[in-house]
Amino acid sequence: ELLKHLEWLSNAGVDHVTVAIPYLTELIKSQFPHLKVEVSTIAHVNSVARAKLFESLGADSIILHSNVNRDFRLLQAIRNAVKCELGVLTNSLCLYQCPYEYYHNNTLGHASQNHNSLNGFYMDYCVTHCTLERFRDTSQFIKSRWIRPEDIPIYEEIGIDFFKIAGRALPSEWIINATLAYSSGQCQENLCDILYVPNPKIDYADPVLASTQTARIVSPPKVYIDNQALEGFVDFFKKQDCLSGCDYCNYCQKTADKVVRLDRHETDEYASVFKSFLNDLTSSRIFLAKKY
Template sequence: MQGLQDLLEGPEDIYAVYMAGTPDYVGTGRTNLSAPGLEDIREQTEYAHDKGVKMEVVLNSSCMGGQHLTPQGFNKVSWYFGQLSKIGIDSITVAEPYFVEMLSREYDMEVVVSVLSFVDSPQKAEFYEELGADTIVIDPAINRDFRKLEAIKESVSCGLKLLVNEGCLYQCPFRYAHFNFFSHANGPGPKLNVLDDYYYYKCLSLRINDPQQLIKSPWIRPEDLKEYEHITDTFKIGGRTHFPNWILNNVRAYTGRHYDGNLMDLLDCPKDIRDLFYIPNTELEGAISQWKRCDKVCIRCGYCRKLAEKVVKVYSAGNTPEELQPLHKKGNI
């Protein structure tokens, strides 16, 4: 609650805040820092509404293992949706198509299609709108593909949101499997007894060994939001597993549309990555012009590799800006 209070005492451009629901009913695509009960959700919703801010609950499990299609599973989920509706939740974000249709037909809450529905084409957007979606959060993998973004905008009348600070691999081969893993690990039982998170460490090693992947990640700089205003005026900041001060720093950067510091500070990515690399955000000015006309065939282009060689630096043991070393001098690219 304190984190929410700190957030809503800050910038005035916040349209809505979101939080995870109780994983006993529907899981999410992220690790849960906490499992708020209905009373906690009620208290935070009332506080947000008092501040004129909408409350959104994220229940974006990418896999329910078929439980939601059994009588028992359906009744549990239906009961939980009903309780959230009574509390006054404004919107629910889901990835499961069945939930999109169920919510749109039976509840008076905005239905938001999650990034974990991977809406990356006008055809997918049309299908979800027909199911009852009020808003679609577009797959960030196409954040720099303006042709597709504009085609989606043209094809649907529902609202669109863009996730601005995702630090995942561009076109990550582990994406579907990893979110399915999270959905089961952080959702209704039976709980998994896994040895380790293979996907996390594999993704981590790929970026450490090939830092140009940091530049290819589909983030949007605060300064570049203006390039997307013809697509949407609603931008989503990811990072609900982070501490309030990190979230506040992001909110200030994106509402102010400027950040004079390490771009890694803003990205929703593992701390191991953020603490290793330094990317001066101001030195990325103008890169959006290249990405707007890029055909996404990296082997022919090489722009992100060259940009990484120029601007990405690695912290040395002292972990201070004075001790940063260019990548090409350390043989990382």
């Protein structure tokens, strides 16, 4: 079935495929050598060793994992080690070193299976947790490894060949706005307008109520990140070791206090519903709803 699908893509004139599995990289380059293979960011290429491995399997380009976006020493080392094209993801608001990431990618893969008995039903425990963490701790908005449009030249100087913009499932207007910002190298006001992360609208029914009754409907709070106030922000990371932890460094929290603005009442209300949902999920209460 996989080979038939690749054959169909090839016959359709596709010239470029993105994969996250080493086996697929090797298979495609062996049986469809005319197809260019790009390694996805979810392959977690975050070291010289991993980049060299994928290049040896035939990868034509690699999108590095976003966790390395502000590790400039490592970016330069990877660039020096491989000849294939390198790209970075510019605008993800996912948590830095997110502990849910591997599990999240796994569950999303299973949720999209067309033979799954759940018929596409999926409770996103991971997004619920990381969204709650972000609104509980505003420094997470800064710790996320997004790249300001104004800082693109820093990466070009290192030798990064291309820049991937997340958010393909969003409306065309949003995609055009984000693309214009990165292609022009400037974002005039709210950086959050071009950053991507799922912030779900909560439509949550309390398990003790009838299934047709909704306890609360809460939309995500509006977040404002003052991009102009972030000028020079990234320079700090050129010598900083973030992997060793944040206990001795308060840079991101201090920055968040200056540039992140949100309505605390809206945020608290939004977070409270997430907490209720997680409590019902971890206690299994959500699976014990009465049938009507």
